[in-house]
Amino acid sequence: MDLQQRVATDTPLLELLGIRCGDLDAPIVLYLDVRQEMINAGGLCHGGFLYALADTACAYSLSQAGVAAATVAASITYLKPALAGETVTARAHVLKAGRRVCHSEVRLENPSGELLATFRGTCVNTAGS
Numbered sequence: 001m002d003l004q005q006r007v008a009t010d011t012p013l014l015e016l017l018g019i020r021c022g023d024l025d026a027p028i029v030l031y032l033d034v035r036q037e038m039i040n041a042g043g044l045c046h047g048g049f050l051y052a053l054a055d056t057a058c059a060y061s062l063s064q065a066g067v068a069a070a071t072v073a074a075s076i077t078y079l080k081p082a083l084a085g086e087t088v089t090a091r092a093h094v095l096k097a098g099r100r101v102c103h104s105e106v107r108l109e110n111p112s113g114e115l116l117a118t119f120r121g122t123c124v125n126t127a128g129s
Helices: 003-017 047-064
Strands: 019-021 029-032 069-078 085-099 101-110 115-125
Touching: 003 019, 003 029, 003 047, 019 047, 019 101, 029 047, 029 069, 047 069, 047 115
Parallel strands: none
Antiparallel strands: 019 029, 029 085, 069 115, 085 101, 101 115
């Protein structure tokens, strides 16, 4: 499945989460508008929404590289909070697109370009499985 097909298939999920596509060339750029219902008891965007944005960007970067991938391991390091009303930008690029195992890295930034989180995903190439 190429990237355009994947985005079309994912459209209901993207709409539910509020993820918008920006640049679908390398590096992949996606956006998340932080809505009030995404805010936790501490007044910050719940990390699960940021993780979902980063994981989606990771998968799309691999799709753009021609790899059908599923995340098998990932880590995210939160550095600054995302706040209600902000737009978070995800920039993803492939570190390695192997025949079986692939790696992608994603940077999440606030509107000022400050780094909010870094994400590293390890994916298995599902083509032919």
